[in-house]
Amino acid sequence: MDFSAYTRFHALAQDRRSCRDYLSTPVDRSLLLAILDAARLAPSAVNRQPVRYIVLDANDPGVRDMILKVYGRQWIATAPVYIIAVGMHGQAWHRPCDGKDHTDVDVAIAVEHLCLAAAALGLGSCWVCNFEAPELHRLLGMPDDEEPVAVIPVGYPAETDVPRRGRKSLDEIVQWGLKA
Numbered sequence: 230m231d232f233s234a235y236t237r238f239h240a241l242a243q244d245r246r247s248c249r250d251y252l253s254t255p256v257d258r259s260l261l262l263a264i265l266d267a268a269r270l271a272p273s274a275v276n277r278q279p280v281r282y283i284v285l286d287a288n289d290p291g292v293r294d295m296i297l298k299v300y301g302r303q304w305i306a307t308a309p310v311y312i313i314a315v316g317m318h319g320q321a322w323h324r325p326c327d328g329k330d331h332t333d334v335d336v337a338i339a340v341e342h343l344c345l346a347a348a349a350l351g352l353g354s355c356w357v358c359n360f361e362a363p364e365l366h367r368l369l370g371m372p373d374d375e376e377p378v379a380v381i382p383v384g385y386p387a388e389t390d391v392p393r394r395g396r397k398s399l400d401e402i403v404q405w406g407l408k409a
């Protein structure tokens with residue numbers, strides 16, 4: 230068995246971590262395009278692709294203040310770029326048997342593609358969902374069927390030696406076969 234591609238993927242997944250302190254160094258547009266393209270390749274339910282991205286330069290007038298207004302943690306102000314992942318509920322698949330809206334599932338896969346691609350390029354990122362979503366929706370003038378699902382700060386990490394967050398063991402999360 231050839232585990233080489235898996236080993237590279239595993240190392241990338243292990244390298245990616247939430248970054249909460251960034252250098253002010255700008256991020257080249259080519260790198261932003263690369264991570265957005267990785268997000269674009271994500272699978273989605275019935276291939277509806279109900280996700281779009283708003284890319285904001287933190288130094289553009291009003292941007293950093295707007296982000297701080299909806300997410301008042303000072304660390305986020307260090308990031309040079311914010312990517313807002315927007316879920317488009319009107320385009321997403323809703324499961325016929327129970328009507329479950331799969332927007333969040335599709336956004337989550339795409340955002341994690343983006344974060345892993347950022348890590349592969351030496352960039353830090355962090356999922357942020359604990360922001361004032363209705364306020365950001367209003368400030369960005371979004372239509373009713375769209376939702377800002379995640380704010381993702383992106384930039385070169387200023388952090389060093391941040392301890393890795395623990396994970397449950399496989400024994401805790403995997404059930405092999407039916408329960409006896």
Ligand SMILES: Cc1cc2nc3c(=O)[nH]c(=O)nc-3n(C[C@H](O)[C@H](O)[C@H](O)COP(=O)(O)O)c2cc1C
Pocket residue numbers: 245246247248355356357358359360394
């Ligand atoms: C859906 C989701 C929402 C999150 N929201 C926030 C957030 O609002 N603020 C924050 O600092 N981190 C947030 N995180 C980051 C998690 O705290 C982090 O992924 C977790 O503690 C594991 O750490 P790691 O990413 O460094 O491995 C979020 C992560 C996910 C997946």
